[in-house]
Amino acid sequence: MTVALDTPPTADGLLLRPFEDADAPALIEAYRDETLRRFTRIPLDSPEQAAHWLALQYDGxxxxxxxxxxxxxxxxxxxxxxxxxxxxxxxxxxxxxxxAAPARGRGVAPRAVEAVTAWAFEAFAVDGLDGLRRIDLLHQVDNHASCRVAEKSGYAFREVLSALPPEFPLDGHRHARNRLDVPEAGR
Structure with a gap:
């Protein structure tokens, strides 16, 4: 059974939905965090930048x-x-x-990543035979929190990726999850 793209993923205790224009103030607030800014590539400091970021999401x-x-x-x-x-x-x-900083350490990222992963494998299956087979999760080697999220979400470490400056100044990790992988119980 294939899930419709307009049926959002579900995660225990969280609501996942496509972004809306009304999210702009919350985006600007989230991007004030130094840690978030360190690991993201597009600056988001103003309503104009938030509108640009949202437009990229809509275009995608x-x-x-x-x-x-x-x-x-x-x-x-x-x-x-x-x-x-x-x-x-x-x-x-x-x-x-x-x-966002106030949500870190509460299991938000692993639950949300797992929800989108399950949604994607179901939404992009083609009669259960072909379609989406693997999802990668990439992060810089110094982003230890992302490594933990990958592991908690059932993404196995696969390899170290070489840096690609200026966009990716440090080496990275590639974690991957195949469609038939089942995450460990009791995370």
Whole structure:
């Protein structure tokens, strides 16, 4: 059974939905955090930058290359999880995310990443035979929190990736999850 793209992923205690223009103030607030800024590439300091960031998310949905979800807890934006597909209909994709400072350490990122992973494998299955087969999770080697999120979300470490300055100044890790992988119980 294939899930419709307009059926958002579900995670225990969290609401995941596509971003909306009304999320701009919460985005600006989240991006004030130094740690988040360190690991993201697009600055977001003003309403204009927030509008640009949101437009990129909307364009990604329209093109079938990026499915970005606002993650809300009790009505507050606490994270972003995006499924990035370089080739619509391709066998591989990448999941990326960030967590707002007040939500860190509460299991938000692993729950949201797991929800989007399950959603993606179901939404992009083609009669259960082909379609999306693998999702990668990439992070810089010094982002230890992302390494823990990957492990908690069932993404196994695969390899060290060489730095690609200036965009990726440090080496990175590639974690991966295959469609048939089942995350460990009791995380």
């Amino acid at each position: 949905w329209a093109a079938g290359t990026r499915y970005s979800f606002a993650v809300l807890d009790a009505g507050r934006l606490v994270a972003n999880v995006a499924l990035k597909r370089g080739t619509p209909g391709g066998e591989t994709a990448e999941v990326g995310y960030w967590t």
